[in-house]
Amino acid sequence: MSLLDQFYGNSKAKEALVFYQRDGRFPHGILLEGQEGCGRRTFARLIAAAALCEGEDAPCGRCRHCRKILKEIHPDVQLIAPEPGKKSFKKEQVERLRADAWVKPNEAPRKIYILCETQYMTAWAQNALLKLLEEPPAGVLFLLTCDNRFKLLETVRSRVVALTLEAPGEELAEKALLEQVPALTQQQARLAAMESSGNVGRAKRLLADEGYAAVMDKAAALCEKMEKADWFGILQVLSGFESDREGLLQCLEQVRQLLAQNTKDSFFAKKDRQYRILPLQAGQVLGIIEQGMEYARQNMGMPLLTTWLGAGIGSAFEK
Numbered sequence: 001m002s003l004l005d006q007f008y009g010n011s012k013a014k015e016a017l018v019f020y021q022r023d024g025r026f027p028h029g030i031l032l033e034g035q036e037g038c039g040r041r042t043f044a045r046l047i048a049a050a051a052l053c054e055g056e057d058a059p060c061g062r063c064r065h066c067r068k069i070l071k072e073i074h075p076d077v078q079l080i081a082p083e084p085g086k087k088s089f090k091k092e093q094v095e096r097l098r099a100d101a102w103v104k105p106n107e108a109p110r111k112i113y114i115l116c117e118t119q120y121m122t123a124w125a126q127n128a129l130l131k132l133l134e135e136p137p138a139g140v141l142f143l144l145t146c147d148n149r150f151k152l153l154e155t156v157r158s159r160v161v162a163l164t165l166e167a168p169g170e171e172l173a174e175k176a177l178l179e180q181v182p183a184l185t186q187q188q189a190r191l192a193a194m195e196s197s198g199n200v201g202r203a204k205r206l207l208a209d210e211g212y213a214a215v216m217d218k219a220a221a222l223c224e225k226m227e228k229a230d231w232f233g234i235l236q237v238l239s240g241f242e243s244d245r246e247g248l249l250q251c252l253e254q255v256r257q258l259l260a261q262n263t264k265d266s267f268f269a270k271k272d273r274q275y276r277i278l279p280l281q282a283g284q285v286l287g288i289i290e291q292g293m294e295y296a297r298q299n300m301g302m303p304l305l306t307t308w309l310g311a312g313i314g315s316a317f318e319k
């Protein structure tokens, strides 16, 4: 199995990569364009692995080159990015690259440079890179990432092959998250996938955020209490937000997304109906939640709002 099978969506970019690999000829420069979080760096590493792989089904993930690239310790695959918190490349970074590109590789047949966020390269830096792209040292492969190719100089764009990457969508993002983030429940993966519009990188950042995780737990708790028609439990969870308007809005939005799945015969509902809440009840609760979110935005007092919500949601489950 090739590592490409674990990179979801983006069939065009993957086909191009398979073509280069089979052909044994990679362009000198490949530009990976796409929104932040859609896997540009990951895909750049996959290209690097495919270019150096010694196994079958390249990139195999098992040969010495693949393993080192995945661990980010391959001496001939360098990642160059703006320093954390900075948005531009330092002059020294570019000068070092220009000198280093002419030095022979350590252990691989070629050297590969991954240049991240090249939309932040100054015209000077891009022109310095252009010289390398025009007459690249033998075997050197440049992989550039950017959010929008038109932020680069036309002269640079014309020297590279551009591949566009896209977020794989909610269903595939959920699958990817379950594979990549340890101890994630299906429901957490689903929510994060929905809230990030199917962008795996963004979903991972959301999941790593402590505030988000706490809100997500409360949204799940609310749904569980509803499932049990536990009115007191519902009130208890809601009262935890009495001094946190923003948190309540986030939590209601998550519950809204979870319940919206119960009111339609969607992919998620078919796959596993997490909450046994009837579509009719889910619809009623959705109406209350949407009204509650409106009140929250209109600055209704929090104790009143949480009580109003608790009473409304509770009444949907009266037997």
Ligand SMILES: [Zn+2]
Pocket (backbone or CB within 6 Å): 049, 052, 053, 054, 055, 058, 059, 060, 061, 062, 063, 064, 065, 066, 067
């Ligand atoms: Zn390999």
